[in-house]
Amino acid sequence: MTKKTSNNYGSAIREGFAYLLKKYPEVFVIGQGLWSPWYVGNSMTGLDKEFGIERIIDTPVAESACTGAAVGAALAGMKPIMVHPRMDFMLYAMDAIVNQAAKWSSMMGGQAHAGVTIRAIINRGGEQGAQHSQALHSWFAHIPGLRVVMPYSVSDARDLLIASALSGDPVIYIDDRWLYSNVEKLEPVSELDLKTQGPKIIKSGGDLTLVSAGYSTHLALEASKILSVEGIEAEVIDMRVLSPISPKAIIESVAKTGRLVTVDGGWSPAGFAGEIIATVTEGISPKLLKSSPRRVTLPFAPAPSAPALEKIYYPTPEDVVKVSRATFSD
Amino acid sequence: MKFDNGIDSLGTEGLSLNCNPSLNLDMRAQQELIDQLYLMIHIRFIEHKIANMRKMGHIGGPVHLGAGQEAIAVGISRYLRKSDKIFSGHRSHAHLLAMGSDPYRLFAELLGRSTGLTKGMGGSMHLWDGPNGIYGAVPIVSGTVPLAVGAALALKMQNKDDIAIAYFGDGAIEEGVVHESLNLARQLCVPVLFVCENNFFSSHMHISQRQPSNSIARFSRANEIETETVDGNNIIDVENAASRLIDIARNKKMPVFMEAITYRHYGHVDWQEDADVGINRSQSDLKLWKLKDPIVRLESALLEVNFLNKDELQKRKTDIHKEIDSAWKLAFDDTEPESKSLLNFVYKG
Numbered sequence A: 001m002t003k004k005t006s007n008n009y010g011s012a013i014r015e016g017f018a019y020l021l022k023k024y025p026e027v028f029v030i031g032q033g034l035w036s037p038w039y040v041g042n043s044m045t046g047l048d049k050e051f052g053i054e055r056i057i058d059t060p061v062a063e064s065a066c067t068g069a070a071v072g073a074a075l076a077g078m079k080p081i082m083v084h085p086r087m088d089f090m091l092y093a094m095d096a097i098v099n100q101a102a103k104w105s106s107m108m109g110g111q112a113h114a115g116v117t118i119r120a121i122i123n124r125g126g127e128q129g130a131q132h133s134q135a136l137h138s139w140f141a142h143i144p145g146l147r148v149v150m151p152y153s154v155s156d157a158r159d160l161l162i163a164s165a166l167s168g169d170p171v172i173y174i175d176d177r178w179l180y181s182n183v184e185k186l187e188p189v190s191e192l193d194l195k196t197q198g199p200k201i202i203k204s205g206g207d208l209t210l211v212s213a214g215y216s217t218h219l220a221l222e223a224s225k226i227l228s229v230e231g232i233e234a235e236v237i238d239m240r241v242l243s244p245i246s247p248k249a250i251i252e253s254v255a256k257t258g259r260l261v262t263v264d265g266g267w268s269p270a271g272f273a274g275e276i277i278a279t280v281t282e283g284i285s286p287k288l289l290k291s292s293p294r295r296v297t298l299p300f301a302p303a304p305s306a307p308a309l310e311k312i313y314y315p316t317p318e319d320v321v322k323v324s325r326a327t328f329s330d
Numbered sequence B: 001m002k003f004d005n006g007i008d009s010l011g012t013e014g015l016s017l018n019c020n021p022s023l024n025l026d027m028r029a030q031q032e033l034i035d036q037l038y039l040m041i042h043i044r045f046i047e048h049k050i051a052n053m054r055k056m057g058h059i060g061g062p063v064h065l066g067a068g069q070e071a072i073a074v075g076i077s078r079y080l081r082k083s084d085k086i087f088s089g090h091r092s093h094a095h096l097l098a099m100g101s102d103p104y105r106l107f108a109e110l111l112g113r114s115t116g117l118t119k120g121m122g123g124s125m126h127l128w129d130g131p132n133g134i135y136g137a138v139p140i141v142s143g144t145v146p147l148a149v150g151a152a153l154a155l156k157m158q159n160k161d162d163i164a165i166a167y168f169g170d171g172a173i174e175e176g177v178v179h180e181s182l183n184l185a186r187q188l189c190v191p192v193l194f195v196c197e198n199n200f201f202s203s204h205m206h207i208s209q210r211q212p213s214n215s216i217a218r219f220s221r222a223n224e225i226e227t228e229t230v231d232g233n234n235i236i237d238v239e240n241a242a243s244r245l246i247d248i249a250r251n252k253k254m255p256v257f258m259e260a261i262t263y264r265h266y267g268h269v270d271w272q273e274d275a276d277v278g279i280n281r282s283q284s285d286l287k288l289w290k291l292k293d294p295i296v297r298l299e300s301a302l303l304e305v306n307f308l309n310k311d312e313l314q315k316r317k318t319d320i321h322k323e324i325d326s327a328w329k330l331a332f333d334d335t336e337p338e339s340k341s342l343l344n345f346v347y348k349g
Helices: A009-023 A047-051 A063-075 A087-107 A137-141 A154-166 A215-229 A248-257 A272-283 A307-313 A317-326 B030-055 B070-077 B093-097 B103-110 B145-157 B176-188 B217-222 B235-252 B283-291 B294-304 B310-332
Strands: A027-031 A056-058 A079-084 A117-122 A147-149 A171-176 A200-203 A208-212 A234-238 A241-243 A260-267 A294-298 B085-088 B127-129 B134-137 B164-169 B192-198 B226-231 B256-261
Touching (some): A009 A047, A009 A079, A009 A154, A027 A063, A047 A056, A063 A079, A063 B085, A063 B134, A063 B145, A063 B176, A079 A087, A079 A154, A087 A117, A137 A147, A137 A171, A137 A241, A147 A154, A154 A171, A200 A215, A200 A248, A208 A248, A208 A317, A215 A234, A215 A260, A248 A260, A248 A272, A294 A317, B030 B070, B030 B093, B030 B294, B030 B310, B070 B192, B070 B294, B085 B145, B093 B103, B093 B127, B103 B127, B103 B310, B134 B145, B145 B164, B145 B176, B145 B192, B176 B217, B192 B235, B217 B226, B217 B256, B235 B256, B235 B294, B294 B310
Parallel strands (some): A027 A056, A027 A079, A079 A117, A208 A234, A208 A260, B085 B134, B164 B192
Antiparallel strands (some): A200 A234, B127 B134
C-alpha cells in the first residue's frame, strides 16, 4: 500500500461517518461504547463531541432492542447506523436483523424498507478466544433481503459505509480490526450506488484466481507477491459486496486462469469460500478448469485463546501460497 | 388471582348472569359512543367473516382472531393520528381496522390477492397500512416491540409530536427483548405507548403456567414507566387511560404502558372457539367472559339510557353485514400476484 497520507482504514471509517452525519440529518449512530470509542479503534473518535450525543447514542447493554430500535427508526424515515463493536455480541440481535429488517420489504409488498446499516466489527486475535473472534459474514449472505458488505481497501472502508447508509436497504457492513492500520491515499468522497458495486480485480494475473473479501484480501494480496517471485501470476479479486453476489468478474477470471483458490476468514462448511467455488463452477465449462478449486479457511473449531494454538488457527499468506501451489500439481 | 385494580383473572368472581358489568357513560357525547360501538361491531363481524371463510377453506393461511378484544384498539385509536406509527403482532386485525384500514384490502390480503394490504405478500400475519398509521404487524412474538421504540426515537429526533405504539400480548412479556425495550425507551425518553393485551393465554398456555404473577404491569413499573392496568373489555376505561397516557407520551416525550385485561373468543388460531393448540380452554370461563363482552356492555349501556334504540341498532348491524359481504366478494374476485413479485420486493432498488 502507498503511504502518502495519514488516512488509515480506521480513520477512513470515521470520515465516512462524519460525511454522512454532516450531510444527512436523518443519519444517526447507535451502539455500545460510542462515547468511549476505544472499543472501535480510531474509527469513531470524537464523533460524539462533534455531532452531539443525541446523534451518537451510546446505549444500555441491549443488542437485541437497540438493533430492533435502529430498524424501527429506519421504518420511520431515519438512516440509522447500528454499531456492534464485536460481531459475536450481535447474535443477540438476530431477530431484528434476519426476521425483521431482511424480510420487511418483501413481507410488506415493497411498500416499506428497513434502510438500516448494521456495522459489525470482526475483532479477533490477541488471545481473546472463542467468543471475541467470529467472522460470520456467511450467515448473513444466506439471507435474502440483506446486503452484505465487507470492505478491504481503505477507500472502500469509507465509501462503502456511505453507500450502505444511503442504499435504503438493510446492510450488514463488516470491517476487520486487523485492517485498521492499512494506509491509502483517499480521493474525495463520491457517493456510490451500492446496487452497482461488485467484485474488483485489485491485481491482474493469468495463472490463478484468488478470491476473498475483507482481511482475507490482505492475505491473498500478500500471497500473490510471494507467488509472483516464484513465477506464478495470481489475479486477486476483492469481493467487496458478498450479497447479493455479482459473479461475472470472478467467472471471467477463472475462465481465463483455469485455477481458483478462495480465501475466507470463516469456516468452510456452508461458507462463503464454498459459495464462490460453487458459483464459479456452475458458471463455466468444466473443460476450462485446469485444477480442482480449493479454499483456505479456518480450522473447523472455535477460536482458541492459547497463543500457541492461536498462531496456527488463523490463515497466513504462506497458507494461501501453499494451497495455490497445489493447484499446479493436480 | 386478583389484579391490583381488582379485576379477577377469569371473570369467575363477582359476576353473575344478571351482573353484566355496567359502564359509566357520563361525560361522553352520544354520537361518539355510538360510533365507537359501531366500529367495534364492524371489527367483530369482520373477524366472524374471516373465521367462517377460513373454516370453509377460502382462506388458506392461519388467522389469529381478536373477537372479544375490540374495545382496546377502538378505545386507544380514538386518541391516535394517522401520522402515528403503530406496530403489532400476529393478532392485529382489530388494530388496523380501528385506524380505518379498508376491510376489502384486508380480505384481499388474506386471500393472497395482489390488491391486498401487502400486495398478497403477507397474509394475515404480515400486515402494513402506512397511510392509516400501521407501520407493520408481524408474528414473531415481541419482534415489533423494539421497532416501535426505534420509531419513537425517530419521531423525537424529527421533532414531531407523533407517537409510536407497540401492541403485544401477555406471552410477549416473557421475551427478553421486551424488557430491553422497556428499559431502552425509558432511558432514551421516547414517546411510545406500550399496549399489552393480556388475554391470559399464550397459544395454549394459561398465564398461571408461565408466570408467577398475572400482572404484566409489574415489568413496566420496574422500569419507572407510567402505567395503567385497565379492564380491556370496558371501552370507557380504556379510553380514559388511553387519553391520559397518550397525552403524556405526546407532550412529555416519555414512554407509557397500558395493560388491558381481556379475553379472546376464539382459540389461538383459526375459527374454533372451544379448542386451542393442544388443549381446551374452559367452556365455563369463556361463557363468563362473554358476559363481559365489550360490545354487549356498551350496547346495553346505550340502550339503557336511550342513546340508541333496538331497531336502529339492528338496522345498522344488517348494514354492516352487507358492507362486509360486498367487500369480501370484491376481494374474492381480485387477481393473484404475478410470479415476478416473488423477487420484485426483496430489495428496495
